[in-house]
């Protein structure tokens with residue numbers, strides 16, 4: 001059944017620039033919903049370099065990608081933005097009254113007056129393992145992310161990879177599956193050491209299997225796998241499997257954004273430098289995804305763009321309301337939300 005959601009602003013992309021936009025929009029009393037194809041906030045900071053230090057966020061001599069994400073989440077919490085993860089916007093349609101109707105691939109429809117595209121380098125798309133015929137099983141028994149844990153309950157699951165996603169899902173799914181085999185090409189992992197230790201404990205207790213090797217072939221029919229053939233250190237093996245989760249990393253692609261009829265410049269969206277509005281009034285673009293003379297792909301540039309965009313968005317959502325510019329220290333609304341007034 002389609003879920004219908006009405007809001008002031010839909011922000012596509014919960015990277016650092018999108019997240020900060022929720023603060024600037026919240027200050028102006030605008031309610032926002034986030035859509036992100038990933039399963040967590042933080043965009044590149046959380047996905048590509050959670051532990052790398054960043055040195056050019058004003059006021060923080062050093063902060064890691066994950067700390068910045070956590071701080072932004074804490075900063076926007078008083079405005080209670082809503083997050084819809086593991087989703088992609090498929091279509092955006094402008095309505096006769098100037099508002100927008102957005103449809104996601106998770107059967108939701110958003111009705112909103114303003115759209116903010118904060119999609120960074122585009123959507124992170126999973127890298128497909130080099131296995132002949134794997135496409136025939138995708139989204140039926142081969143998945144590149146876990147959207148609903150229940151789809152894995154009671155299943156024979158094979159997870160392939162050695163990063164955080166592979167290890168996190170090994171630990172999270174183990175209690176509900178019938179069997180779980182983790183496969184990685186070597187016994188050295190990129191994932192957090194605590195997760196690796198926990199996984200090794202589960203192997204020691206006989207609750208999961210771990211094999212060093214690579215997927216060679218899939219058996220099954222009508223989209224349903226029944227065996228995964230592996231080339232392992234111990235020779236060729238065939239593991240019974242009803243679900244396969246390969247975590248081979250992500251690549252960035254502009255994706256459906258390219259088809260929304262916006263003026264583009266070399267895979268980025270052209271905006272003005274006053275409001276950061278695109279060629280379609282009411283659709284804004286901030287952060288790495290936009291393009292204007294002198295653009296710097298830095299987090300702090302996206303923060304600035306978010307502040308100016310929010311002022312323009314307010315005029316669209318509440319055209320008759322007079323907005324008085326205020327510092328955060330004199331915003332009584334903010335003080336109340338923070339519980340300090």
Ligand SMILES: Cc1cc2nc3c(=O)[nH]c(=O)nc-3n(C[C@H](O)[C@H](O)[C@H](O)COP(=O)(O)OP(=O)(O)OC[C@H]3O[C@@H](n4cnc5c(N)ncnc54)[C@H](O)[C@@H]3O)c2cc1C
Nearest residue numbers: 013015016017036037043044119120122123287288298299
């Ligand atoms: C290794 C590395 C180091 C860096 N170091 C620094 C640094 O020190 N200082 C600095 O300022 N910058 C640094 N950067 C750049 C910085 O990370 C980016 O400028 C910043 O992440 C841009 O933020 P953003 O919110 O615009 O986009 P992103 O962080 O890219 O987030 C975009 C979000 O949009 C989502 N998305 C995309 N398309 C869709 C769609 N169609 N539907 C739903 N969701 C979608 C993505 O999943 C993602 O979560 C670094 C980048 C890298 C790779």
